[in-house]
Amino acid sequence: MEQCDISRRRLLLGAGCLLATSLLPVSALASQTAPVRKLRLYNPHTGERVSAAYWENGQYDRGTLKEFNHLMRDYRANQLHNIDPKLFDQLFELQRKLGAAREIHVICGYRSPHTNAMLRSRSKGVAKKSLHMTGQAIDLAIPGFNLARVRQAALSLKAGGVGYYPRSGFVHVDTGQVRHW
Numbered sequence: 195m196e197q198c199d200i201s202r203r204r205l206l207l208g209a210g211c212l213l214a215t216s217l218l219p220v221s222a223l224a225s226q227t228a229p230v231r232k233l234r235l236y237n238p239h240t241g242e243r244v245s246a247a248y249w250e251n252g253q254y255d256r257g258t259l260k261e262f263n264h265l266m267r268d269y270r271a272n273q274l275h276n277i278d279p280k281l282f283d284q285l286f287e288l289q290r291k292l293g294a295a296r297e298i299h300v301i302c303g304y305r306s307p308h309t310n311a312m313l314r315s316r317s318k319g320v321a322k323k324s325l326h327m328t329g330q331a332i333d334l335a336i337p338g339f340n341l342a343r344v345r346q347a348a349l350s351l352k353a354g355g356v357g358y359y360p361r362s363g364f365v366h367v368d369t370g371q372v373r374h375w
Contacts, residue, residue, distance in 0.1 A: 231286045234297040235262060239269045254279050266303025266332065275304040277329040280369045284353050288367070291347040292339055301333040301364040302326060331368035341365055349374055
């Protein structure tokens with residue numbers, strides 16, 4: 195009887211671990227499944243490109259993150275801000291979901307409060323407390339994939355906010371709460 199209880203406990207423990215793992219967001223699993231994470235980013239506003247591994251040997255590469263931060267700066271105000279590394283994890287997982295490591299066009303990365311206010315005065319689609327201002331959002335396009343497919347792949351990650359702007363030619367992805375518009 196005691197042997198049966200131990201087996202039952204192990205079975206329940208194993209099932210609990212499996213359930214807990216299945217509830218993790220995709221970005222949390224990226225570190226376990228990809229020993230190297232690489233992104234190819236292009237900023238069409240500045241013409242800058244960066245193609246580099248930002249995660250290797252179980253940690254973020256600070257030099258690459260600095261390059262990504264520079265590329266995703268507010269080009270209007272030429273202001274830098276640290277971008278949430280989880281956003282890069284989401285982009286990496288988005289590429290995996292789409293089945294291609296294509297260049298990601300950064301339509302908008304970091305946005306200074308001044309730039310955000312200026313854009314907000316021109317468009318009702320700009321949030322007053324935009325996550326762009328905290329380095330937690332990107333507006334992107336991936337050549338070779340239509341926006342609806344990129345949006346669907348981003349939604350399937352369930353890792354943050356996803357906005358769909360087909361008339362403006364981009365999909366918004368952020369590391370905030372899971373939601374969509």
